Amino acid sequence: MHFVTKLNEIEEKIAQVDPVKYARSRNFIDGSVTYLSPYISRGVISTRQVLDSVLARGYSPREIEKFIQELAWRDHWQQVWVSNGSRINDDLKHPQPLADRNGISSSIVEAATGIEAIDRGIASLYETGYMHNHLRMYVASIACNIAKCHWKTPAGWMYYHLLDADWASNALSWQWVSGANSNKLYYANQENINKYCHTNQRHTFLDVDYERFEGLEIPVILDDVVEPTLSTPLPNTDALDIDPSLPTLVYNFYNVDSNWRTDVQANRILLLEPSVFQKYPVSQKSIDFCIALAKENIPGINVWVAEFSELEKVAQREIYFKEHPLNNYVGTEDARTWMTSVKGNFPSFFAFWKKCAKDLL
Numbered sequence: 001m002h003f004v005t006k007l008n009e010i011e012e013k014i015a016q017v018d019p020v021k022y023a024r025s026r027n028f029i030d031g032s033v034t035y036l037s038p039y040i041s042r043g044v045i046s047t048r049q050v051l052d053s054v055l056a057r058g059y060s061p062r063e064i065e066k067f068i069q070e071l072a073w074r075d076h077w078q079q080v081w082v083s084n085g086s087r088i089n090d091d092l093k094h095p096q097p098l099a100d101r102n103g104i105s106s107s108i109v110e111a112a113t114g115i116e117a118i119d120r121g122i123a124s125l126y127e128t129g130y131m132h133n134h135l136r137m138y139v140a141s142i143a144c145n146i147a148k149c150h151w152k153t154p155a156g157w158m159y160y161h162l163l164d165a166d167w168a169s170n171a172l173s174w175q176w177v178s179g180a181n182s183n184k185l186y187y188a189n190q191e192n193i194n195k196y197c198h199t200n201q202r203h204t205f206l207d208v209d210y211e212r213f214e215g216l217e218i219p220v221i222l223d224d225v226v227e228p229t230l231s232t233p234l235p236n237t238d239a240l241d242i243d244p245s246l247p248t249l250v251y252n253f254y255n256v257d258s259n260w261r262t263d264v265q266a267n268r269i270l271l272l273e274p275s276v277f278q279k280y281p282v283s284q285k286s287i288d289f290c291i292a293l294a295k296e297n298i299p300g301i302n303v304w305v306a307e308f309s310e311l312e313k314v315a316q317r318e319i320y321f322k323e324h325p326l327n328n329y330v331g332t333e334d335a336r337t338w339m340t341s342v343k344g345n346f347p348s349f350f351a352f353w354k355k356c357a358k359d360l361l
Contacts, residue, residue, distance in 0.1 A: 001035075001124070001128040001130055002128075003035070003038055003128075003129070003130070003163060003289065005289070005292040005293050005296045005297075006296050006297065007044070007258055007296070007297045010036075010039050010044060010045065013034070013035065013036060013039075014034075014036065014045065014049070014050055014053045015053060017034050017036070017050070017053070017054060018032055019054050019059055019063075019064035019066075019067035019068075020059075020063070020064065020067075022034065022066075022067050022070075023064065023065075023066035023067055026066075026070070026133075027134050027196050028134075028196050028197075028198075029117070029121075029132050029134065029135065029196060029197045029198065030198070031132075033132065033133075034050075035130070036050060037074075037164035037166075038129070038130070038163040038164040038289065039293075040074060040164070040166075041163075041164040041165060041166040041169075041254070042164075042253070042254065042255075042256045042289070042290055042293055043254050043255040043256055043257045043322070043336075044256050044257060044258070044293055044297070046336070046337040046338075046339075047071040047072075047074055047075055047337075047338070047339040048337050048338065048339045049337070050071060051068060051071060051339055051360075054067070061360050061361045062361055065361060068339075068360055068361075069353060071339055072339060072340075072349075072352070072353055072356050073169075073349060074166070074169060075338055075339050075340070075342075075356075076346070076349050076352045076353070077166070077168040077169045077172045077173070078166075078168050078169075078336075079342075079343060079344060079345065079346070079352070080092075080168060080172055080345060080346075081167070081168035081172075081325045082323075082325055082343075083344060083345030084345065085325055088167075088168065088171050088172060088175075089152070089171065090152075091175065091180035091181075092172070092175055092180060092181045093175075093180065093181050093182070094179075094180065095180065096144065096150055096151060096175070096178045096179055096180040097178075097179045097185065098144065098145055098148045098178070098179070098185070099144075099148070099149070099150040099151070099178070099180075100148040100149075101148060101149055101150070101225060102149060102150050102152075102153060102225070102227070103149055103153050103225035103226055103227050104143055104147075104149055104153050104154040104157055104225060104226060104227075104228065105142075105143060105147045105149065105221075105222040105223070105224065105225055105226075106224045106225065106226045107221050107222055107224070108122065108139065108142065108143055108147075108154070108222075109157065109226060109228055111123045111126075112221075113142065113221060113222070114204055114205070114221055115138075115142070115190070115193065115201070115204055115206060116199050116201050117135070117138075117193050117194075117197035117199050117201075118135065118138055118139060118142065118193070121135040121138075121139070122139070125158075125161050125162070126161060128163075129161060129162060129163035129164075129283070129285045129286065129289065130162070130163060130164070131158070131162065134196055134197075135197075136158065136173065137173075137177055137186060137188065138188050138193060139154075139158070140154065140155075140158075140173070140174050140177040140178065140186070141177055141185075141186050141187055141188055142206075142222070144174070144177060144178035144185075145177070145178060145179075145185045145186070145187060145213070146205070146206075146213075146216065146218070146219065146222060147218055147219075147222040147223075147225070148218055149225060150178075151171075151174040151175055151177075151178045151180060152171075153227060153228070154174070155170055155171050155174035156228075156230060156280075156281070157228050157230065158170060158174075159171075159280065159282070160228075160230045160281055160282055160283050160286075161283050161285070161286075162286070163285065163286055163289050165253075165280075165282050165286055166254075167280055167326075168325075185213075187210060187213045188206070189206050189207065189208055189209070189210060189213075190202065190204050190206040190207040190208075191207075193206065205219035205221065205222075230281040231281055232274075232277035232278070232281045232282055232283075232287060233283075233284045233287065234272055234274060234277060234287065234305045235272075235287070235291070235303065235305060236305070237303055237304050237305045237306075240269070240302060240304050240306070240311070240314055241302065242267045242269075242302075242314050242315060243267055244314075244315075244316035244317070245316070245317070246265060246266050246267050246317060247264065247266045247267070247315075247317040247318040247319070247320060248266060248267040248268075248269060248311070248315040248317065248318070248319045248320070249261055249264070249266045249267065249268045249269070249320050249321070250269055250271050250308070250311065250319060250320065250321040250329060250331075251268065251269065251270045251271065251294060251298065251301065252270065252271050252272070252273070252276075252321075252324070252326075252327070253272065253276070253277075253282070253290055254324045254326065255321070255322045255324065256270070256290060256293045256294045256297070256298070257322070258297035258298045260322065260334070261320060261334070264320075266320070267302070267315070268298055268299075268300055268301040268302065269301070269302050269303075269304055269311065270290075270291065270294045270298075270301055270302065270303045270304065271304055271306065271308065271311060272287070272303065272304070272305045272306075273305075273306070273307050273308060274305065274306075274307070275307060276326055280326075291303055308328060308329050308330075312330065318331060318332055319331030319332065320332045320333075320334060321333060321334070322334050322335075322336055323335055323336050324336070339356070339360075340355075340356045340359040340360060341359060342355045342356050342359065
């Protein structure tokens, strides 16, 4: 699996989306998913752009409601992050019910759980930077609800390796699976995994009826836990060559939008702040992907590893940036593009979706 980085090729991917097939098959490992999440997460494209492209091809909103709903999940998680800030780094609604220990099972990290579909999915994550959403839920359920580890470490491990690394979608989804951001725990047994991953495995620790999960002892293969060492390999960059007569546009890990303020002559800086990546580390693959997206599509962009305070010292004119919860910038803030006008913190996705549906359907 290869993720292109040129904008025209990304737009071709958007044009190839089949929202009807997506709704029918998205839960299957080989289903008709879009593979657009890395580009949405990096701010290259927006959920609104994807929706507009699909609607322009003649689909009615009612016809593709499930597809639109899945786009809305991403905006919902982002709105929760905007509203709660760093509170999403901890159990958001209530303490995780089965958080008996910290860390992550070493067999998960080593892709050696004995569940064939899971182990292949983890190996593929390391190789490609992508994992199907159903597999993410399976892994989270095993890590938190079967191995009884708190969600924070395994969520950080997965975020580290994902090209679509989005802390809101990742952390809040893990909390949803583990019961820290929901009212029940998510489980998937071997029969479910076999169905959606096209395997025929039997006699695993997941080959049980659902009513047996609550009293299940931690399987021996999940017993050993580790704290993975996750650090971001930021590149070495030269001193910034900036034109003091021009304003500065600040891009970052969550904003590599080549269509942003294209009418402005400006210094364009991809700012990679070590403090951000120390708190939310990502892999070499993720950093390389972000830089490639910037260099391929934003003419004249400079990549600079530094804190925003250092940029302030050399930028003589106005500084522009796009809103994001991780920004600690000073200057002119531009709004992000959302799929609807619905904003704020809702008690559940479906409360959020009910408001969105009035705009969309």
